[in-house]
Amino acid sequence: MTESLLTTYDSLLFDLDGTVWEGGRLLPHAQKYLTTASIPVMYITNNASRGPEVVAEILTKLGVPTDERHVVTSAQAAVEFAQQRLQPGDPVYVLGSESFKNLARHGGLRVVDSADDNPKAVLHGHNPETGWAELSEAALSIRNGAYYFASNLDTTLPMERGLMVGNGSMVAAVTTATGVTPLSAGKPEPAMFHSAAAKVQSTRPLAVGDRLNTDIAGGVAANMDTFHVLTGVSRHWALVHAEPTERPTYIAEDLRGLDLPAAELTPHAQAGFAARRADDNTIVLTSGDASGGGAVEALRTVLAVAWTDPSAGFTGEVVPADAGAERALAGWQ
Template sequence: MSTAPLSSIVDALLLDLDGTVWSGQRAIPGAVDAISGSGLTAMFITNNASRGSGEVASLLRGIGLDVRPEQVVTSAQAAVALASQHAAAGDPVLVVGAESFAQLASESGFRVVSSADERPTVVLHGHNPSTGWRELSEAALAIRAGARYIASNVDTTLPSPRGLLVGNGSMVAAVTSATGVVPDVAGKPGPAMFVQAAERAGATRPLAVGDRLDTDIAGAVASDVPSLHVLTGVSGPWDLVAAPPALRPTYVAESLLEIGQPAERLAPGAQGGFTATARGHDISLGGGAEDATPIDALRTVLEVAWRGDGFTGEVVAASGAAERALQAWW
């Protein structure tokens, strides 16, 4: 691993939004300064299909980032592109989601409908806080009648300042329960959005940044793109310790503020004076310098936990510093 700052060995940032850049459209502390100060082209990849790229760019400008619509890649865009593989221009498409999602489908040449009675070829399902029983039922009727089911994303939760809210994946699960049909998923963890964002940025060494292992990091791994996991959103330290290979990031940080840290420090490995030793199925965490931090302990443990296909044991503290670090992981 390089000892150079992480921001100096990549040429673009492929940034998740919810839980990484903002929470409920409130900037996560330090995120704006870190992105602006990195000197890197920033692309924003969001699984949230409730807003168009222009609206997302406007909201990002509102928190202090200079962002153009073409820097935003949404799962709605990916879903409409996927729909074009199953429906032709002029075909009826039922959209369960925000008005911007329906407008995007219409601009792509589809005839947007709201009733299963119009025999839609495809059902597009994206997040919309206003979605209710009627919309889900129309989707279920259309799918049972043979429509192709495409979800913009299947994130079960949505981060907010109040906690985790119901995400699109939870509403998709209701339709799947009613129909037995699992949708094609256009957004993360599929690779399409990462590839599209890197191409738009003209990047050859992009870095994906996210807070959720099963979407952000899994998508980066599937795209063969190095990734930075930040602990400002959904997936926490214990999720990382137990992560299988397909969900393991290249680097781990507390927040985007650490993007200027040496890449070697952000990668799993012994640091902060901590030691991690495999003891049967468990890991013994010992040592710890006076100024060591919980994330020093985490990266130390990850080096050992990730030697196999998935760690299922316990991390046992063997020093006072280790005990304090493990308590902080909660």
């Protein structure tokens, strides 16, 4: 019997936004795989606006029974970063949600409300309520010498209406005002991946996500195999031009790929498609007898050619050589 991804690995480390849910609702097929997986499931999220217990509660209400021990947030990782550099009781300014502030308090740090309290560090996480006043207090604190830690640098946040402003975009405002780039605790740093795997004693985890520069790059940095789904931020064209550090091991349309053989999901010519690099640095795609192939099969075929350079991303174009290839490329985003 051919092994699927679910039988190849001993745990699944899921991203949330764009992979499991979007705008407060589960994405198609998520409930099935999250509730029936025969291996441990962990959730790793760069969204620092909710505590791990809240994330678990939301998943449970959506039909995916979960407890906080199976959730790792970037806010937790940011607090750990601060703990490594500060002393218990040191003042910190937390630019984020109340749950982030509580994590800092539980970590032995003293949360203050103003730059006038001389915080030793600024912890910056996503909070929809963040405005000019909070950003300014953070900037003043950093200019006074405070460390700057960000839970993550995601510039966008997938929501039901589309891509909203993410924490990284808010961080950019503070960085512009201070000239200081924060140390980021979240993805693509590997810390959360190692922490999640350790919690379930996993030695062969699979990182699952939708964003190349965080979910996939983080898994790669943690020396883990990665599974990319086309349900969130990074779609077909982003994969074609992916940098070497952001290239997933497996690619599928959605989480149904977990049931497929691992070899089927890797970049290679398949379903009758063929790709070749032309002299002008374009990739020419032909469909051949690809009657059962579609956009994803064409994508994996192209990636086998686009990703041949281990030191740089592909910068050319992909062009169809026939009507079947043209139809497949029309399905790319």
